[in-house]
Each structure stands twice: as structure tokens, then as C-alpha cells.
Amino acid sequence: MESNEILRVNGISKRYGDISVFEHLDLSVKKGEVVVIVGPSGCGKSTFLRCLNGLEEIQEGEVLLDGERISQNPKELSRTREKIGMVFQSYDLFPHLTILQNLTLAPVKVKKRNKKDVEKEAEELLERVGLLSKKDRYPRELSGGQKQRVAIVRALIMHPEVLLLDEITAALDPEMVKEVLDVVLSLAKEGRTMVIVTHEMQVARAAANRMIFIDGGKIVEEGEPTEFFEHPQTERLRQFLHSFSYEAE
Amino acid sequence: MGFEVLLKGNNMLRLWQGLLVALKISLLSVVISIALGVVLGILMALKLPVLKQILRAYLEVVRIMPQMVLLFLVYFGTTKAMGINLQAETAAVIVFSFWGTAEMADLVRGALQGIPKIQYESSMSLGLNTYQTYVYVIIPQIIRRMIPLSINLITRMIKTTSLVMMIGIVEVLKVGQQIIEANRKTSPNAAFGVFAVIFVMYFLACWPISQLSKYLEKKWEN
Amino acid sequence: MDFEVIHSYIPLYTQAFLLTIKIGWIGIVIAVVIGIATAFLQHFKVPVLAQIASVYVEIFRNTPLLVQLFFIYFGLPKVGIMIPAETCGAAGLGLLGGSYMAEGFRSGLDAVSKSQTESALALGMTKVQLFRYVIFPEAFSLSVPAVVANVIFLLKETSVFSAISLMDLMFTAKDLIGLYYNTTEALFLLVIFYIIMLLPVSGLGSLIEKKTHLRTAGV
Numbered sequence: 001m002e003s004n005e006i007l008r009v010n011g012i013s014k015r016y017g018d019i020s021v022f023e024h025l026d027l028s029v030k031k032g033e034v035v036v037i038v039g040p041s042g043c044g045k046s047t048f049l050r051c052l053n054g055l056e057e058i059q060e061g062e063v064l065l066d067g068e069r070i071s072q073n074p075k076e077l078s079r080t081r082e083k084i085g086m087v088f089q090s091y092d093l094f095p096h097l098t099i100l101q102n103l104t105l106a107p108v109k110v111k112k113r114n115k116k117d118v119e120k121e122a123e124e125l126l127e128r129v130g131l132l133s134k135k136d137r138y139p140r141e142l143s144g145g146q147k148q149r150v151a152i153v154r155a156l157i158m159h160p161e162v163l164l165l166d167e168i169t170a171a172l173d174p175e176m177v178k179e180v181l182d183v184v185l186s187l188a189k190e191g192r193t194m195v196i197v198t199h200e201m202q203v204a205r206a207a208a209n210r211m212i213f214i215d216g217g218k219i220v221e222e223g224e225p226t227e228f229f230e231h232p233q234t235e236r237l238r239q240f241l242h243s244f245s246y247e248a249e
Numbered sequence: 250m251g252f253e254v255l256l257k258g259n260n261m262l263r264l265w266q267g268l269l270v271a272l273k274i275s276l277l278s279v280v281i282s283i284a285l286g287v288v289l290g291i292l293m294a295l296k297l298p299v300l301k302q303i304l305r306a307y308l309e310v311v312r313i314m315p316q317m318v319l320l321f322l323v324y325f326g327t328t329k330a331m332g333i334n335l336q337a338e339t340a341a342v343i344v345f346s347f348w349g350t351a352e353m354a355d356l357v358r359g360a361l362q363g364i365p366k367i368q369y370e371s372s373m374s375l376g377l378n379t380y381q382t383y384v385y386v387i388i389p390q391i392i393r394r395m396i397p398l399s400i401n402l403i404t405r406m407i408k409t410t411s412l413v414m415m416i417g418i419v420e421v422l423k424v425g426q427q428i429i430e431a432n433r434k435t436s437p438n439a440a441f442g443v444f445a446v447i448f449v450m451y452f453l454a455c456w457p458i459s460q461l462s463k464y465l466e467k468k469w470e471n
Numbered sequence: 472m473d474f475e476v477i478h479s480y481i482p483l484y485t486q487a488f489l490l491t492i493k494i495g496w497i498g499i500v501i502a503v504v505i506g507i508a509t510a511f512l513q514h515f516k517v518p519v520l521a522q523i524a525s526v527y528v529e530i531f532r533n534t535p536l537l538v539q540l541f542f543i544y545f546g547l548p549k550v551g552i553m554i555p556a557e558t559c560g561a562a563g564l565g566l567l568g569g570s571y572m573a574e575g576f577r578s579g580l581d582a583v584s585k586s587q588t589e590s591a592l593a594l595g596m597t598k599v600q601l602f603r604y605v606i607f608p609e610a611f612s613l614s615v616p617a618v619v620a621n622v623i624f625l626l627k628e629t630s631v632f633s634a635i636s637l638m639d640l641m642f643t644a645k646d647l648i649g650l651y652y653n654t655t656e657a658l659f660l661l662v663i664f665y666i667i668m669l670l671p672v673s674g675l676g677s678l679i680e681k682k683t684h685l686r687t688a689g690v
Contacts, residue, residue, distance in 0.1 A: 055370055074379060082376035092371035096389045096469075105385055106375035140470075151371075158375060251549060312623065313669035317630035317641055318661055325654050404533065411535035415634065415641075422541060429545075441549035444542040448534055455533035 004031045006193055007052070007162050012061030014047055021047050022217035024061065029162065032191040036204040036225075039214035040240060045197045048214065049166050052195065053084040066161065082110060085155030086164040090171040093139040093147055093154070099126070100135040103154050111158070118157070125153045129183055145176030149183055156187075163187070165196045201244050205229060213237045251442030254432045263428070264443075267421030268450055274338060274413060274420075275406040278345035282406075283399055285346070286353020293354055294361040304354070311351035317412050319344045324416045341413045345406060352402055360394040397466035404455040404462070411451070421447055476656045480647065487643040488664045494560045494637070495629040495668075499622055501565025506572025513573065514580040524573070531570035537631045539563050544635040560632045568625045575617030579610035619676040626669055640664050 009027040013020065022044040029035055039045045050056045052063055054070055054077045063070045070080050093102050103122040107113045126132040129149040131142075139147055148168055155163055165184065169177045181203045188194065188207040198204055204211060204225070211228040213221045213236075221228070221237045232238045255261045293304055324340040327333050335343075364387055372382040414423045425443045432439050511517075512524040531539070540563045543554060554562065583606050591605045633642035640661055647657035 053374055055373065078373065078376050078378040081374055084374075086371070086374040088367055088371060088374075092367045094368065094372070094386055094390075096393055106377060109381055109385060110376040154375070309673065313627075313673050314662070314665060315627040315630035317627075318665055321641070321644060321648075321661065322658055325648055326658050328654075408533075408535040411537040412631065414537075415631075415645075422538065425541075438549040441546040444538070444546035448538050448542050451534045451538050452530060456529060459533055 005029070006031045006066060007195070008064040008067075009052070010062050010064070012048075012051055012058045012063065014044070014051060014056060015059050020217060022214070025214075025217075025219060027195075027212070027219075029193060029195060031161075031193055033209045034188045034192075034194045034196065034207050035210050035212060036196045036198060036208040037212045037214060038198065038201070038204060038240070043214045044217045045214045046166055049086075049164050049195060049197050052162075052164055053081050053086055055086075078110070082106075082158055083161045084164060085158055085160030085162070086166065087148070087151045087155050087168050089167050090144060090148065092151060095139050098136050098138055099131070099142070099150055102139070102150060103157055106154070107157055122153070122157055125157060126150075129153055130179075143176060144172045145179045148172065148176075148180045152180075152183055152187075161193060163192055163194045165194060165198070167197055167199065169198065169200055201229075201241075213240065215240070251436055251438035251440060252446070254428060254436045254439040254442060255446060257432070260428050261446075263424050264421055264446065264450065267419065267424035268447075268454065270418065270420040271410040271413065272407060272454065274341050274345065274418075275403065275410045278342050278349050278410075279399075279403050279406050281342070281346040282349025282353045282402065285350040287357050289350060289354035290357020290361065293358040308351050308355065311348050316344060316348055316409055317415065319347065320412060320416055337413065337416045337418045340416065341410065341418060345409060348409070349402060349406060352405075353399070356395060356398045356402075357391075360391045360398075363394065364390055393469040397462045397469070400458055400462040400465065404459045407455055407458075408451070421450065472655050472659060473653070476653050477660060480653075480656060480660055483643055483647075484640065484660045484664050487638055487640045488668070490557075490637065491629050491632065491639040492668060494557055494632065494639075495564065495626050497561040498564025498568060498629075499625050501561060502568025502572050502621070502625060503618070505565060505569025506576050509569060509573035510576035510580055513577050528570045528573050531567050532574075536563060536567050536628050537634055539567060540631065540635050556635050556637050559635055560629075560637050564625055564628060567628065568621060571621045571624065572618065575614045575621060576610065578617070579612075579614030580606070582613050583609045616676070616680055619672070619679055623669060623672055623676060626672065630665075 005028055007027070007029040009025060011024040011026055013023045013025075015021065025048060027035070037045045037048070047056055051058050054063075054072065057072060065080060065083060068080075071077065093099075094105070097105065100119065100122055103125070104115060104118045107118040107121075108115050123132060123135065126135055129152070131146060131149055131153075134142060134146065134150075139150070142150065151168070152165075168184075169180050172180065177200065181200060184194075184196070184203065185207055194207075196204070196207070208225045211223060211225050212219055213228075213234075215236050221232065221234050223233075228237075229241065232241060255264070289304065292300060320340065323344050324335060324337060327335050327340070368386060368390070369382060372386040373379075377385065410420070411422060414420055417423075419427075425447050429439045429443055436442075509524045509528060512520045513528075515521075540559065543563055544556065544559045547554065588601065588606065591601045596604070629639060630641050632639040633645060636642070644657045644661040648654050
């Protein structure tokens, strides 16, 4: 085991009854690494991500965060989740709270941090994503891209060791995708550990240290981005990438 | 046009007191309906197999039976069947609560099932435990959805309580009739003035409440 | 329960039942017409008329039918407007129902998407054609569940007709209870006849609800 490994997945399997989503998947993520998972829709990549912070129960295997096994016990699970941030496709801000309240809720209630300090930090982070002026607004008053940037900040403010991004641009209008991806890219540059599921191949290329291609519930290919995109080893990845470049035309 | 009757003696006051009787019955029924409806709504959202069928039958009865028929059933029926001489007011509260509970339960169920799963998940992902998720994230949202609808139920309840005169409760319409009767000779046109005023009184009782409900619904829609 | 008594009451109830549905359905037709007209005025913000329409909706939604009927039936004759009981019942139900139907139709109209309007205009349709072939059918089908719910509501509301001495089901039941003390039989028949009146409509409503649910879920 490498010394700077932060997240380790050992042979996890996910099944709904008799239907298997994936079998015996392994993954190791080093501190500061950005791992991007791609694959056709329905390949199980989002489910895989959701297993990493215990949103989905796993039937086999284990997930280790910082060498500690993530249990399925709800009490311990919420403690682990403080360390794993997650941002979803969309609509996950709390509609009854202002932007600032959305950001401060978890640090104050879960981490028992001082409210003033958290607010100050929240404002700094909002400033960074260009949304400080919206801090007293409600989510419904923001555009999709703005909401998604807030959602990222809401995950960041918990100081997670790993950030999971689940197709966070999939529900956005094209012109809003960039403003969200810019934030993701800057996080990658400052060395955040992230596991990203996305369809945005360009960002994958720009942000990833390592690419993973999942198809049919298996890791079909993985590798360093340039190699991955330029010289895919398997026929399935080649086809997958080709379908993308075709769509992009 | 018969308005002069209302200036005589304490006639106007009597009308207001009559309306108050109706309002009291509605308020009591609403409180009972909300309390029972919340419990029942949660049970419905849980989708327990046998209970679900029973509750569905209950909702269907409320859906198709006019409150007036229920009122007759309870008021005249219980006297006959069980030999209990139910007071008309009690019968009214029972019937309106029976009706209101069903309405409320359906609203609660709808509100509960209307909270997207992602709200639970993103809350959990932030490390909030189940208890915190409900207290800070889910229940406030449900309450926001429920308050306008519950307020709306109050106006519907007030309107429905006008029926109680049909089982002999002396409420505003009955008082109106009494006033018209008593002044038959001196003000033969009293019926116009009295019923016009009662019309306005009901409107004044219901309209502000339904406006409030609309306002809150708009303000809190996501 | 005495089935002979029930048997002998059936003709009375049938008569009352027919009267109730007759007035009920006339009222519902009036309600639909008023509702559509009101919804149009409000949706297209016709000056003055739209404001009048809103006042009408607020007044009738915020007062009980019983009070409306008392005013129309007992009050209006005192200022020279005499309306027979049956007309009064149908008109009252129509006015009340119109205010509810209007809300249903209006949200239907409001919900017809702008893009659809634009694509129809792009196809070269005139405004009238657009309305006749695109907006109206779409808005109408969107408001069907609300209309059915209102029909059920209005059929239930017919139960107050007895207050203006229409010999409807409630009137008949009350009479039989008061005159002959056959409470059980009178109430039994009352319930049965209301079930006959409302169960089919309610069933239809659930069916439509399910269908529309499926449709939206399928999108």
C-alpha cells in the first residue's frame, strides 16, 4: 500500500436482488489525485460513486478511507461522510434555506463549529466562485450553473478529504456548463482529491490525473489521460470515445 | 330593502354571534383534522399493505359522500342505532373532522412523497445524521408546503359549516331566519338585507384567509 | 332494517334522484361554460372584464353555496327578482362551479407552453387557428383532472338543494325521518343513491388521474 493513498476500494459488488450492477471493482486514489470515471449510460458509474460514501449499500467488498473501513452503520456513516463531500447532478440545494444558510448548516450542526467563523469562510468561498452577492438569496432565484457552484462550495466547506462529483453538469444548459467546470478545474489545480463521473471529455482531459472506463459493470480500461484518449487499448473504449467525437461534430 | 332590520336592537350582534358558532365548530374541527391528518398522512406514506387498503376505502367514502349526508348519518343515525342522543354540535364536529382528517392526510402524504430523494441524500452526504436531516432539512420543507394548504382547509371548513343549520344548530343563517320571521310585519323585505349581509359576512371570514394561503403558497414555492 | 319499507320508498327516492341529477348536471354545464369564459377573460387579461371575472371568482369561491342559494332564492324576490327553485338551484350551482372551473381552465391555459405557440405560428397558422387547434385542445386536456374533481365536488354540493325546498334526495330523507321515523331505511337509501350518483364519476376520475400520471411519468 502506498503511503499517500487516501481512498481504497477492495472488490466491491453492487446487486439489486439478482440483478448485478457491478462485480468486484477495485480502485485506489492517492492524495491530490483527480480520477475521472467515464462510461456509457447505465454502466454503473454513478452507482459506484454513490457506494463510496455509503449512499448505496454494497453486497461485497469494502471501502477504506484513510485506511479506515467505511461501515454501513448509520452513526459511523455520517461521521465518514463529513470527510467525503459529494455533489449531485442538480436540484440538491435546500430550497427553504438561503445560500448562506445552505452553506453553514452542516459545519455548524455537524462539526459544531462557531457560526461566525463558518459564515466568514462561506463568504470567502462564495467570493471565489463569484457568488458573494447572492448569499442572502434563495436557491430558486439562482440559475442552474449558480446553484451548482453553490453546491460545490457547500461540499468544500466541510473540508472533505475526497470530493465526489456525480455528473454535475449533466442537467445544465450548455452556456452554464463552463462556469461550473472552471470551478472544478481550479480545484484540480490546487490539488484537491476528487473522483469525478462525467460526460465532459474535454474537462476529463484537462483535470484528470487518471482516467477509468467502466462498461458492463467492469473496469475495462484505465490509464493516464493522454494515453487513454490518444491510444485506447481496448476496442470498447475506442468505440466509446469515437461515439463522443462523432457527437461533437 | 330590508337592511334596516339589522340596525334594530342587537340584531347585527346576534348575526355575528351566529357566525361565531360556525367559526367555533370549524376551528375545533380543523385542529382535530390537522392532528389526526398528520398521523394518518405519515401512515399512508409508509405504504403498509393492509392499512393502505383501509385508508383508501376511507378516502373514497369522504370523496364521494356529501358532508350533508354524513351529517345526517351521524346526527340521526347514531341516535337511532346506538340510542345515544348526540348533540348537534358534537355530530357536526365529528363529521367535519372525519372529512378534514381525510383531506389533511392526503395533503401530508403528498407533501411527504413530494420531497425529492436527493434532498435526503445531499443532506446525508454532508454528514447530517437521520435525525438532523429530518429536523433541519425535511420537516421545514414539509411544513412550508403544508401551511398554505392547511390554511386553505380552514376556509373550506368554514364554508362547509354553513350546513349545520340543517341539523338545527342555531348559526348565522338560522339567526338570520329568526330575525326575518320576527320582523315579518314591520320589514317584509328583510330577507334581502339579512341574507345579503350574511353573504358578505361569510366572504369577510373566508377571503382574507384564502388570500393569506395563496400568498404563502407563492412565497414558499420552490 | 325493513326491506318492505325500503321497497316502498324506492320510487320516491328515484324521483328525487332524477331531480337531483337533472339540476346537478344543468348546473355543471353552466359551470363549465362560465368557467371557460372566465378563464379566457383572465388569461388574455381583457381590460375591465378580467377584473370583473376575478371579483366574481373571489366572491363565489369564498362563500358557501347554501348562503348563495338563500340569497338568490329568499333575498332576491324582495327586490323583484323571482326565480323558481329549480332554476335557482342550477344557477347557484353554476355560479359556484364556474368560479372553481375557471381556476382549473386558467391554469390549463397558462400551462400550454410558449414554445408550442411559437412553433404553431411558425407553421403559418393564424392566431385563430392556433387557438382553435393548438391551445384550446391542449389547455382543455390539461384541465380535465381538475374538471372531474370539480364535477364530483358539485354533485356533492347538490345536497344543500333541500334548503330551498327542492325535493331532492336530502329533502326526501329528511321528510321520511321526520314524518315516519324510518330513520335507518331513509338513511340507507340516501347513501345508496349518492353512491349511485358519485361512484361512477369518482371511478372515472381515478382512471383519468392514473392516465395523466402515466403520461407525465413517461415524458
